Amino acid sequence: MTQLPAVELHLHIEGTLEPELIFELAARNGMALPYASIDELREQYEFQDLQSFLDLYYSNMAVLRTEQDFADMTRAYLARAATAGVRHVEIMMDPQAHTSRGVPLKVCLDGIASALTDSEDEFGISSGLIAAFLRDQPVADALAVLEELLAMQAPIIGIGLDSAEAGNPPGDFVALYDRARRANLKCIAHAGEEGPPEYIRQALDLLRVDRIDHGIRCLEDEELVQRLVDEQVPLTVCPLSNVRLRAVDTLAGHPLPQLLERGLNVSVHSDDPAYFGGYIDENLSQVRTTFGFTAGQMALLAANGARSAFVSDARRRELLSDIDAWLHGQSKGGPEREDAQA
Ligand code: ADE
Ligand code: ZN
Numbered sequence: 225m226t227q228l229p230a231v232e233l234h235l236h237i238e239g240t241l242e243p244e245l246i247f248e249l250a251a252r253n254g255m256a257l258p259y260a261s262i263d264e265l266r267e268q269y270e271f272q273d274l275q276s277f278l279d280l281y282y283s284n285m286a287v288l289r290t291e292q293d294f295a296d297m298t299r300a301y302l303a304r305a306a307t308a309g310v311r312h313v314e315i316m317m318d319p320q321a322h323t324s325r326g327v328p329l330k331v332c333l334d335g336i337a338s339a340l341t342d343s344e345d346e347f348g349i350s351s352g353l354i355a356a357f358l359r360d361q362p363v364a365d366a367l368a369v370l371e372e373l374l375a376m377q378a379p380i381i382g383i384g385l386d387s388a389e390a391g392n393p394p395g396d397f398v399a400l401y402d403r404a405r406r407a408n409l410k411c412i413a414h415a416g417e418e419g420p421p422e423y424i425r426q427a428l429d430l431l432r433v434d435r436i437d438h439g440i441r442c443l444e445d446e447e448l449v450q451r452l453v454d455e456q457v458p459l460t461v462c463p464l465s466n467v468r469l470r471a472v473d474t475l476a477g478h479p480l481p482q483l484l485e486r487g488l489n490v491s492v493h494s495d496d497p498a499y500f501g502g503y504i505d506e507n508l509s510q511v512r513t514t515f516g517f518t519a520g521q522m523a524l525l526a527a528n529g530a531r532s533a534f535v536s537d538a539r540r541r542e543l544l545s546d547i548d549a550w551l552h553g554q555s556k557g558g559p560e561r562e563d564a565q566a
Contacts, residue, residue, distance in 0.1 A: 231529030239496025294335025382410030458532030491529035
């Protein structure tokens, strides 16, 4: 086994929509796109900040209209994830980004779920689905959608909080998270991507989340870092996303090595891989090369992901034992292993 078994915990399925598929779905649905070619669309993939990315991300989603569209997008992601060594994925979807365009919840859910059902047999990838709510929309909207998801017994394992972070604190969503917990759903939230360390504190104290998505700005608050270390709160870090959205200036300047060194429970993920220049394999190989991480450090990143996944104890043991086997293979490495992938 030469490829590190990966656990993908921070992935927006709508962020896997590749330009080629955007054009294909637009044609299938008889829609005109504001770009003459795939290349012209790609030229838009230059972002100043989170909001400039979100504008394009929401606008491109307009091509998703039918159950088949959602199924095709999800299946394309799973096929790509299999080549990246992904063994388990927890997929976020943004229900409100579709219902607000008149696409019924059932259409999105059935399409995504139909692709996920076959994932284990077809790709050897176990999966879970997480409904993420838009923090720049009112909490009442989120609650109404959550109630609808619960009423239709949607196959979700948890809820998340995403979209424009600055000025939209986690504390506004206490009622949503209380409801989700009563329904036995896992809770995660984006915090500390563009927003301040205070938002990470609110996500922990007010939303009582099981994981923080991003969280890199925790380093600005020493007391918070100590708490995150003590409680081993998972931080799902997305290095290439942070570079492309200018949360950091360069990959070499990314705080991942500090986060690891401090003993935080960090793992590496891809966020919106179609937009940020790489899936989880690319994120892993770029951090390995840039920071000169050892095989042991790469295995630790992967094992942190396995420790933080919402899986059964048996599945967790399988994932950890596969990561361990990879590490063992690396340490026995002779010249034939020099091309081993991160
Ligand atoms: N939605 C999709 N990607 C996101 C990100 N990186 N931050 C916040 N919301 C998002
Ligand atoms: Zn994200």
